[in-house]
Amino acid sequence: MADGDQLKYLSGFGNEFTSEDPRCPGALPQGQNNPQKCPYELYAEQLSGTAFTAPRHENKRSWLYRIRPSVIHLPFERVTSTRLVQKWSENPPNPNQMRWLPFKLPGDDEKVDFVDGLYTVCGAGHPSTRSGVAVHVFLCNTSMEDKCFYNSDGDFLIVPQEGTLNITTEFGKMKVAPNEICVIQLGMRFSVAVSGPTRGYILEVFDGHFQLPNLGPIGANGLANPRDFLTPVAWYEDRDVDSFKVVSKFQGHLFQAEQGHSPFDVVAWHGNYVPYKYNLANFMVxxxxxxxxxxxxxxxxxxxxxxxxxxxxxxxxxxxxxxxxxxxxxxxxxxxxxxxxxxxxxxxxxxxxxxxxxxxxxxxxxxxxxxxxxxxxxxxxxxxxxxxxxxxxxxxxxxxxxxxxxxxxxxxxxxxxxxxxxxxxxxxxxxxxxxxxxxxxx
CATH class of the missing domain: 2.60.120.10 (Jelly Rolls)
Structure with a gap:
């Protein structure tokens, strides 16, 4: 199968998308989301980004048709980490203007992947009440191997600064370079591959999701245009492994579970709750x-x-x-x-x-x-x-x-x-x- 940078993307912000891996034509059920038996004997699984009863124009959900349901894993266990923080009282407030020199990348003698290289810089609120934000940086030099991450607390808006991110998600692959951004929304599993020292910034929101701003008197055109936002097409791997680590960020803490297969086994999907990327060069000033x-x-x-x-x-x-x-x-x-x-x-x-x-x-x-x-x-x-x-x-x-x-x-x-x-x-x-x-x- 082609690498992520060779895959075509689906275009348009917030639309209802449908996608299936071309190796399995007809994988999307027709006429109903959860049939008694799905094509290719897949499992149907819904990923909800809003309450079931949210107004139609705000309702976010996608249906995933996968080889195994995501529920197949061993129990989560707590992972001790002092890097990700959501307890803001641990450090006294400071109103002074602050500026940081470039955050240090890992040395050549270290192997640090995206999850291990996450550090919280500042924030407010708490994910347990679904209110607040956090700002993180990522400082890594090694690809995630047989390991994925998902955020139970909020959306990640990821801004690469040095090095390109090759991101595999349940929905497909995205290649995100500096001067591009991507958004991985609440609950979406993903893995990050890098080639060498990689650095960037993350804005995390605990309540709601990112959306395009209203344009008001500007009118219909300007700023970021919906058609310039891209989401990947379906891509799956049917791969058994001895131990695939699934890391969850839950209420500001990290937890890890193990399973015997790759979670990137979604053959087809449809919905409006998707990961997406955007090239900042397309912004209309x-x-x-x-x-x-x-x-x-x-x-x-x-x-x-x-x-x-x-x-x-x-x-x-x-x-x-x-x-x-x-x-x-x-x-x-x-x-x-x-x-x-x-x-x-x-x-x-x-x-x-x-x-x-x-x-x-x-x-x-x-x-x-x-x-x-x-x-x-x-x-x-x-x-x-x-x-x-x-x-x-x-x-x-x-x-x-x-x-x-x-x-x-x-x-x-x-x-x-x-x-x-x-x-x-x-x-x-x-x-x-x-x-x-x-x-x-x-």
Whole structure:
């Protein structure tokens, strides 16, 4: 069977998809989801991402037609881990601006796979109440072998920064490279293969699922277009093994069960609850053409809304290459205090408002109501530059995880990782007073 990068993808965000492995034509039952006997004597299994009674336009579920049902495994046992944390009281809160140097990759003498390389940086809430978010990084160099992972707590939005992820899911395969993202939703089993040092970021949401933001006055077109989201086609392996490890993240803890076969044995599936990927280069930027600086919300790719209209549990926002054509205005991000929390990462290049110190593979966190904005170099340059149409962020891709929740940094994020830049605050200390009551700028 072809590798994941050779498989065709099904296109379109949130649609009802049908897919079957071409080796078994007609594997999808016709006319009913759960017949007395499925074609090829497969088992029917439903994966529900919402309550059965959720409104039709919100209801998420897929039917999987597989060689064995996923219930065939030995009991789960607790796996001790200090890397994944969802008990935020273990580390005292810190309102300071924080910036991390690039998170360290495993050394050549270590073998660390995707699951073993997961580290929690910050978060809020708890999965047992299905409310909150967590931000993780993954730092690995080895493929998962006879091992899969699924998250019982929420959705993973995965942002590769270095190295390509070859992801096998129950629905098929996806190849996700830097400047692409993927979303593996609640309960979906997957395995990650890598070739060499691999690093990236993860935004986890405990309540709801990611969706496209409403466009409002923008109209029908713009930002991330539904047709550019891709989900894999069905692919199965019928493989018996001595011990296949199934790792579950449940209420913030890891558990492991063993079974004697590969869980990637889904021959056909249909539904609207699927893993998917998106190329950030396809984002259609909306920009000002007169004056002032639009809020970063115009760069939202995906959102997980809260019960409060217009307020997100989490937004995924990017700052892609674009034209800047404003007149008589301050073009970079303005100085700001926000009721939201802002965690930023850099995939490649140099971020326009922090060209020094904010590095690919690193991050920053500006917590609720903590002031932030351009450093001195950026402010002085932008205030005195000739305003003419200009390209911004060519060769650069920064992003932001924004949340209405107040995020607490873990002990690993603040201390153990040894990547926190304690000099970050200094980038604003050289901002000068320019005020002169005898002179008014025109």
């Amino acid at each position: 909306i920009n000002a053409v007169e004056f002032d600086h639009c809020d970063p919300s115009i760069f939202t790719v995906l959102t997980c809304p809260s019960a409060r209209p217009g307020t997100a549990i989490a937004d995924f926002v990017i700052f892609p290459p674009r034209w800047a054509v404003q007149e008589h205005t301050f073009r970079p991000p303005y100085y700001h205090r926000n009721c939201m929390s802002e965690f930023m990462g850099l995939i490649h290049g140099r971020y326009e408002a922090k060209e020094e110190g904010f590095l690919p593979g690193g991050a920053s966190l500006h917590s609720t109501m903590t002031p932030h904005g351009p450093d001195t170099l950026c402010f002085e340059g932008a205030s005195n530059a000739e305003l003419q149409p200009a390209r911004l962020a060519d060769g650069t891709q920064a992003f932001m995880f924004e949340s209405s929740l107040s995020l607490t940094v873990t002990t690993w994020g603040e201390e153990t990782c040894h990547r926190l830049d304690h000099s970050y605050y200094q980038c604003w200390q050289t901002l000068k007073k320019h005020f002169n009551p005898a002179r008014k700028n025109q």
